[in-house]
Amino acid sequence: MDTLLTIEHLHKKFGSLHAVNDVSFTINKGSVYGILGPNGSGKSTTLGIILNVVNKTSGNFFWFDGNISTHEALKKVGAIIERPNFYPYMTAVDNLKLVCKIKNISYENIEKRLEQVNLLERKDSKFSTFSLGMKQRLAIASALLNDPEILILDEPTNGLDPKGIHEIRQIIQQISKTGTTILLASHLLDEVEKVCDHVIVLQKGKMLYSGPVDEMGIHSDTIIIETAEKDERVSKLLSQINGVSKFEKDQEKWVLDVDKDIETKFINQFFIDHDIILSHLEKRKTKLEEKFLHLTDK
Template sequence: METILTIRKLNKRFNKYVHAVKDVSFEIHRGNVYGILGPNGSGKSTTLGIVLNVVNKTSGDFEWFGGKVATHDALKKVGAIIERPNFYPYMTAKENLELVCKIKGTSFEKVDEKLDLVGLLERKNDKFRTYSLGMKQRLAIASALLNDPEILILDEPTNGLDPQGIRQIRDIIKVIASQGTTILLASHLLDEVEKVCSHVVVLRKGEMLYQGTVHNMLDQNSFFELQASDLSQLKSVLSNHAEIDRLEEQDGKLLVYPKKEMAASELNAYLFQNNIVLEHLVKRKNSLEEQFLELTNNN
């Protein structure tokens, strides 16, 4: 799979007290949706600023497209929104995008296509000042897509939007990704990353705590919810299982946390052999929120 962006041991210090990015390393591969997840102040925006050449790194390295092209030329293949949408208020959406086309040296033919993609084609002749915040954000995405970039970078794309605006942006991201564009977005919203991203990098205070697929992150520490006629007997039998990490009682059920991945059939067979017939057995996964809290609380 082609590597679009490689980051190696990236560091950024703003002064001797603020170490915003600490030895961060990860890769972005073509065709995926990556989320950089972390609370405010975790180094997400600084990392994006460095790879977009708007923030100077302190040390470390990064390269676009396997280092085959210089950063300046590589960035021509990148679409990015890292600040609030900024267009001329008394110009229409169409006029604003045509101006961007002139700056980027792109054909005007792309304007209607991208406006349609973000659901603004019918409002293309309305002035930018009449747009809601969500519409302004969608116009910014259309603008970033005018040169058909190979990767789209978004910094907190749903920040400040109402629920409807958030859903519209997420739906647009999914459509863009389905068309083959690689996406890298920074967010502090767990729900956002869980719903639209295939891969995630978790940052806290500039340090990387996790990188990998969202699926694998959710698969870590899956657990079982069990119920039997004699809960104390169930608890006693499971306490002797070498692969069980811990047990918790909750609302008349027993939550069972294995030390490693375990099939429901394996657990059920073990209990049956020990003369316990379950009334209830559900294998559950931690939500991304639970996983994120566990990661950040343990570091």
């Protein structure tokens, strides 16, 4: 698997504030990565460092194979780390042409990228007439003009209404399907859960987790059961099952915290072997919100 970015023990201090504190992770080609954390956790500072707009205090980062300068590497990167900033009196096409001139690239991708972000029909409209969501989509089109290997987005849905959020998320998912790697920073759990494969969790500058979203910091799932059997007997039997770390009764149902490899059919057969029929049996994956709270509560 090709590694696009390697970050090693990165630190950034602003006076007494340790904004980025010993952060290390890698970005591999072909996935969608999320940097998740509340405001002030160090997400934007980390992105600023790797994009060469913020100077690191210590540590290292390497783009691609590490044999090219950061300046050259960034020619293969598309990024939006601030509010979209285009000339309001110019059309969408003219604004993108200006971006091409600044980046010294051809105009050939302009209409393709406008179509990709659902703005082709508004290509001759002035930027001042665009909604906030449309402005954000134009910024994404601008970041894609140089056919980047990786697209970096800082809070891409910030300030948008539900419709605008949905449109941006769909576009991110479509871009990822073309093979472009995406790294986005967000404080929204829902956003990361819906569009990202991997997540880096930051809190107060420190990294709490880096890895697949569905394995984030917790190694259990929940199984829900219901039976007419007496509580005392059910409780006694549950305490005998290896892999059930915790259980409690919630109204008519029992809620079990189980190891990830414990399947419902195992639980069902266990109770059948003890002459108990379950009237309800389901397995529920732990939601990202629960995993995040589990991590940050530590």
